[in-house]
Amino acid sequence: MSLSRPLRIGTRGSPMALAQTGMVRDKIVAANPGLETEIVVVSTVADRILDRPLSEIGGKGLFTKELEQALFADEVDVAVHSMKDVETWLPDGLAIACILERDDPRDAFLSANGADGFADLKAGSRIGTSSLRRAAQVLMRRPDLKIVPLRGNANTRMRKLEAGECDATLLALAGLQRLGMEDVARSVLGVDEMLPAVAQGALGIETRIGDDAVRALLAPIACARTTTALDAERGLLAELDGSCRTPIAALARIEGDRLTLDGLLFLPDGSRHWGVTREGAASDAAAIGQDAGAELKRAAGDTYFKHLQ
Numbered sequence: 001m002s003l004s005r006p007l008r009i010g011t012r013g014s015p016m017a018l019a020q021t022g023m024v025r026d027k028i029v030a031a032n033p034g035l036e037t038e039i040v041v042v043s044t045v046a047d048r049i050l051d052r053p054l055s056e057i058g059g060k061g062l063f064t065k066e067l068e069q070a071l072f073a074d075e076v077d078v079a080v081h082s083m084k085d086v087e088t089w090l091p092d093g094l095a096i097a098c099i100l101e102r103d104d105p106r107d108a109f110l111s112a113n114g115a116d117g118f119a120d121l122k123a124g125s126r127i128g129t130s131s132l133r134r135a136a137q138v139l140m141r142r143p144d145l146k147i148v149p150l151r152g153n154a155n156t157r158m159r160k161l162e163a164g165e166c167d168a169t170l171l172a173l174a175g176l177q178r179l180g181m182e183d184v185a186r187s188v189l190g191v192d193e194m195l196p197a198v199a200q201g202a203l204g205i206e207t208r209i210g211d212d213a214v215r216a217l218l219a220p221i222a223c224a225r226t227t228t229a230l231d232a233e234r235g236l237l238a239e240l241d242g243s244c245r246t247p248i249a250a251l252a253r254i255e256g257d258r259l260t261l262d263g264l265l266f267l268p269d270g271s272r273h274w275g276v277t278r279e280g281a282a283s284d285a286a287a288i289g290q291d292a293g294a295e296l297k298r299a300a301g302d303t304y305f306k307h308l309q
């Protein structure tokens with residue numbers, strides 16, 4: 001199948017988004033030789049509001065809504081997203097047509113003064129992060145550290161670290177790699193120290209559901225293994241109705257036809273957490289995720305969700 005016009009690829013405009021969209025575009029073209037493409041930059045709420053944590057702004061789809069509007073308005077044919085930023089429920093008429101092979105899902109540790117990890121930080125050191133998930137896991141092990149808000153795209157956050165707004169920060173390793181800036185990481189945190197966000201490191205492509213010509217162009221670059229892992233992680237998130245206000249971490253690993261899913265739910269101050277591990281057939285990924293999410297929900301109890309309001 002082919003298109004009689006260029007494929008219009010929608011993306012956010014941050015350096016990381018542009019880098020990853022370029023990589024996705026190259027993969028689409030490699031799978032469909034001769035295809036013409038056009039990159040269309042769309043600004044989202046997350047790009048415009050930089051002075052407040054996203055968890056405070058609330059609402060859904062802060063990274064994705066304007067890209068979805070561009071799909072509905074037929075201004076773009078596809079939207080490239082970090083799957084970490086994609087809501088578990090999509091608007092009617094749109095779907096994730098393709099999830100690409102996952103990059104490293106772990107978080108990287110960056111510091112201004114040469115610290116290689118949390119162990120090198122003195123009591124009272126300031127960790128810059130607006131991620132409730134990262135903050136909770138830092139405080140869980142190091143309640144003596146101080147969390148300070150740090151917003152903006154990855155480049156902005158690195159600049160703020162250099163400017164002394166904090167002593168250390170955490171960024172997704174995959175994002176740094178896409179920017180070609182992996183070497184700014186002082187270390188990479190093990191998943192036992194910092195469990196990643198649901199879908200961290202995976203890119204997805206959203207399309208209009210009925211747009212079969214476009215969907216056919218994407219089929220060759222989809223990764224079944226990553227799709228299965230994300231079915232489990234997003235199944236867990238959906239069960240907990242995870243919003244930006246809920247600190248949740250989850251990672252699925254697949255070996256052969258078996259899947260192992262680890263999930264963690266925290267109080268934002270790290271004072272309590274609940275964990276779950278589930279193993280099962282990879283073909284049951286979504287159900288395993290829902291089951292694990294339900295267990296976390298039961299374990300944390302009703303008061304947990306009231307706590308967050």
Ligand SMILES: NCc1[nH]cc(CCC(=O)O)c1CC(=O)O
Pocket residue numbers: 082083084085154170171172174175199200201202203
């Ligand atoms: N919240 C923004 C965001 N969305 C996805 C990534 C990282 C790239 C990825 O997970 O694919 C980032 C930056 C970060 O968390 O450091």
